[in-house]
Amino acid sequence: MMNISIYMYIFFLGLVLGSFYNVVGLRIPAGNSIITPPSHCPSCERRLTILDLVPVFSYIYLGGKCRTCHSKIPMIYPAIEAATGVLFLSSFLSATSIEEILCGFLLVSLLMIVLVSDLEYMLIPDKILLFFFPLFIAFRIIFPPDPWWDAPAGFTAGFVLLTLISLISRGGMGGGDVKLIAVIGLLLGVKPVIIGFFLSTFFGAMIGICGQLLCLIKHRQPVPFVPFIVLGMLISFFFGDQLIAFYIDLIF
Incomplete structure (x- = not known):
């Protein structure tokens, strides 16, 4: 039971960080701050609430659309979140030492951020x-x-x-x-x-x-x-x- 709790924690950590990596990969190349302004819909500019920001699950719950203007949410957001969660968990499960776990986390973090940046801006x-x-x-x-x-x-x-x-x-x-x-x-x-x-x-x-x-x-x-x-x-x-x-x- 303890192992399952740890696995869930690692996976959710990856989901949350994957959401943040989306922000970093989209804002840094554009010369924008990763802190301000707060997350908002790029179409109607409504500030997002907790209901909109739960990694992957918000996308599914909202049907892939903004709650206010119903514009489509790019698929890359939940894809990066889910991929980061899966890869964090895979790094944890395949590792035999804390060194390998941290190495996997660092590698995945860098790769997910530059992936978002390259797909959006090349x-x-x-x-x-x-x-x-x-x-x-x-x-x-x-x-x-x-x-x-x-x-x-x-x-x-x-x-x-x-x-x-x-x-x-x-x-x-x-x-x-x-x-x-x-x-x-x-x-x-x-x-x-x-x-x-x-x-x-x-x-x-x-x-x-x-x-x-x-x-x-x-x-x-x-x-x-x-x-x-x-x-x-x-x-x-x-x-x-x-x-x-x-x-x-x-x-x-």
């Missing part, structure tokens, strides 16, 4: 990365990896690898993507960030090819890359060791 604000960068440094000082140089090597590998690809592709990889991968490398280390990057590239290429074949994406149409980074990094974080073991077994 932008990864430096302010968000500069906020998480010292947090990741502090985390790696408190919980040094084994070997100790894995964290700075992960940062360097992420930055150098993507910078080279960006130069070769002549801007095909955005500067925000480069900095994001480098910061993630500081948290996860060399192997996870490289695996995550190649998975991101694979998923991005597959979706791009399929989208063009189905005429859903035009040639050279800009496509947000962060969703693929999020997918690749999460798979690497949760299943990276299994993927490496599978690959080795496949070869040998």
